[in-house]
Amino acid sequence: MLKVTADSYEDAKDCPLRNVLDHVGDKWSFLIFAVLETGPRRFNEVRREIGDISHRVLARKLRELERDGYLSRTVHAVKPPKVIYELTPLGRSLLGPMTSFLKWALEAHPQVQRARTEFDRTPRVSEEQ
Numbered sequence: 001m002l003k004v005t006a007d008s009y010e011d012a013k014d015c016p017l018r019n020v021l022d023h024v025g026d027k028w029s030f031l032i033f034a035v036l037e038t039g040p041r042r043f044n045e046v047r048r049e050i051g052d053i054s055h056r057v058l059a060r061k062l063r064e065l066e067r068d069g070y071l072s073r074t075v076h077a078v079k080p081p082k083v084i085y086e087l088t089p090l091g092r093s094l095l096g097p098m099t100s101f102l103k104w105a106l107e108a109h110p111q112v113q114r115a116r117t118e119f120d121r122t123p124r125v126s127e128e129q
Contacts (some may be wrong), residue, residue: 012038022043023065023070024065024094026061028053028061029056029061029065030102031050031085031103032046032062032065032071033070034102035096036085036091037087040084040085041061041084041085041086042082042083043058043083043085046085047122059120062085066085069091070087070088070092071085071086071087072085072086072087073085074086089091
């Protein structure tokens with residue numbers, strides 16, 4: 001098992017698990033990978049398919065994923081410029097684990113919803129006690 005505790009910020013930022021999960025472990029990254037799984041897309045196509053992501057957040061996430069080598073960005077010199085995003089071999093290698101996780105999430109969702117409902121119904125003793 002990997003060590004997941006860190007004694008300092010420097011140790012935490014050098015941890016491979018934390019380092020990778022910081023960029024691909026969030027919902028936007030998962031959704032971007034899901035959109036690009038079927039092939040290259042333009043920025044607005046990705047945004048339209050995700051639906052509820054802001055222009056700013058999508059631009060930041062695409063830049064992070066490109067920097068980490070998960071996707072490529074190709075600019076075609078036409079007017080207006082045409083920018084295409086596509087998964088790299090590294091990005092494609094992540095599709096298997098992501099797909100397994102997404103499948104698990106869909107299957108587990110009813111149980112999670114039931115657990116939340118039960119938790120919300122149960123009176124809680126103050127955590128201060």
